[in-house]
Amino acid sequence: MLSKSQIKLITSLKQKKYRQQHGFFVVEGVKTIKELLQSNLELQKLYTTESFNIDAKDEVIISNSDLKRISFLTTPNKAMAIFKIPEPKPIDKSGLIVALDAIRDPGNLGTIIRLCDWFGVKELICSKETADCFNPKVIQATMGSIIRVNISYVDLVTFLKGSETPIFGAFMEGENVYHKTLPKKGILVMGNEANGVSKEVEAVITENISIPRFGDLQATESLNVATATAVLLSEFRRG
Structure with missing residues (x-):
């Protein structure tokens, strides 16, 4: 008992x-x-x-x-x-990094952690407004990937300002990602589910990229943030 x-x-x-x-x-x-x-x-x-x-x-x-x-x-x-809960680890800035700007949904965060694991992204940077990675729903969605991705919660603007690598932001209006040559080292910023990348974070992003819509009506408002992360990470690794 x-x-x-x-x-x-x-x-x-x-x-x-x-x-x-x-x-x-x-x-x-x-x-x-x-x-x-x-x-x-x-x-x-x-x-x-x-x-x-x-x-x-x-x-x-x-x-x-x-x-x-x-x-x-x-x-x-x-x-x-x-x-x-483990002690925070130092951030390795030597490879591709994913940064999240106020991702609120635990399911989205868990899926993004799993995507980072799949695409070999070892560092996930979260703004302090992002959901807690130890939320039970997040843990469930990661399917064990949480042990292979180093997750850090930081002041995102300050972290990005200190970056010496290109910073790519996902936007509805940006350069077609399929037309770009993407580096192996850099930071990919994904924005909030409802509002996208905040103005403060957008100000320090060096390149705006987008996933083009192919539907005839062009009526779909946006992609789910985890789905968009999957597409963009695939392009970074393919490039």
């Missing part, structure tokens, strides 16, 4: 302020948990059902009903792990 204090701690980790207060985040799903157990992340506690077992220290066998009480998922996935 889980104690009331255990349940209170686990359920509190759904909120950013309690993740920061306790220094822990939640991971659900056997596949993702196994992947994170192979990383340098520090496991605090692992809760598994009586019908499933993952070989790890600090393991607690609980009932299906207890797992439902603590799970953030509509359909709990046999196991939940609590990991310690």
Whole structure:
């Protein structure tokens, strides 16, 4: 049986302020948990059902009903792990970097982290207004990629001003990305889902690029930010 204090701690980790207060985040799903157990992340506690077992220290066998009480998922996935939030790492500026300007949706952030992993982008820079990468929904969407991408939260304008590499911003009105020769080293800035790149960030961007629309009616307002990131990263790597 889980104690009331255990349940209170686990359920509190759904909120950013309690993740920061306790220094822990939640991971659900056997596949993702196994992947994170192979990383340098520090496991605090692992809760598994009586019908499933993952070989790890600090393991607690609980009932299906207890797992439902603590799970953030509509359909709990046999196991939940609590990991310690790692200390921030230095930013490696030697390769292609993705920077996010106030990306709010956890699903979008999680997908972008996974895209960075897929395209070999090791550094993801987030403005302080961007969703928390340790949000359970973000972790779920990354499918384990969070351990292979270094995520840093910074004052984005200050960071970009200090860059010695070209800074590319994704805009509706910009140079056709298919007509550009893109470098292997640089920063790709993706803007907020509703408002795009902010004026403050736009002021320090050196090149505006866009993904052209091919539809006959040209009626689609914009692409989802994660979808746009996938297209642009593909072009950077192809070039």
